[in-house]
Amino acid sequence: MRLYLVQHGEAKKEEEDPLRPLSERGREDIQEIAKYAKKLDIKANKIFHSGKLRAKQTAEIVAKKLNIEQVIEAEELAPNADPKVWEDRLSAMDEDIIVVGHLPHLSKLSGGLLCGDEEKEVVAFRMGGIVCLERNKDGRWSVEWMITPEIVF
Numbered sequence: 001m002r003l004y005l006v007q008h009g010e011a012k013k014e015e016e017d018p019l020r021p022l023s024e025r026g027r028e029d030i031q032e033i034a035k036y037a038k039k040l041d042i043k044a045n046k047i048f049h050s051g052k053l054r055a056k057q058t059a060e061i062v063a064k065k066l067n068i069e070q071v072i073e074a075e076e077l078a079p080n081a082d083p084k085v086w087e088d089r090l091s092a093m094d095e096d097i098i099v100v101g102h103l104p105h106l107s108k109l110s111g112g113l114l115c116g117d118e119e120k121e122v123v124a125f126r127m128g129g130i131v132c133l134e135r136n137k138d139g140r141w142s143v144e145w146m147i148t149p150e151i152v153f
C-alpha cells in the first residue's frame with residue numbers, strides 16, 4: 001500500500017480572509033506539484049481531506065490533475081487531531097490513498113507510522129509538498145519519495 005501525504009498549499013492569512021482559502025501562490029504551487037506528480041504513476045482512487053477550505057481546494061486540484069473522482073471530507077484530519085485514529089484506519093486499508101492535511105497532524109501521523117513515535121519529526125513537510133510512504137508485507141512503513149514546490153520549480 002502507498003500513502004501519499006499532502007500538506008495543503010499556502011493559504012491566505014486569517015486577517016485577509018477568515019476562511020483561509022489558498023493564496024494565488026498556493027494554487028500555483030499545488031497545480032505544478034500535481035502536474036509533476038502525474039508523471040509518477042500514482043494509482044490512488046481516493047483523496048481524503050480535513051474539510052478546511054485550504055485542504056479541500058488542495059485536494060480538488062490534485063484530484064483534477066490526477067483524474068481521481070473520489071474527493072472525501074474525512075474526520076480526524078484537522079491540525080490537532082489525534083494521529084492514532086488514522087494510524088488505525090490505515091492498518092485496515094490496502095488500497096493506495098492520498099491524504100491532504102495540516103501540520104502538526106501530518107508530522108505526528110508520519111512519526112507514528114514510520115517509527116512508532118508521533119513526537120518524532122521524521123519528515124520535514126512543506127506547504128504543497130507530497131510525501132509517499134509505502135507499507136511492506138510485514139506492515140512496516142518507509143519513505144519512498146518526497147516532492148516539494150522548491151524541487152519542482
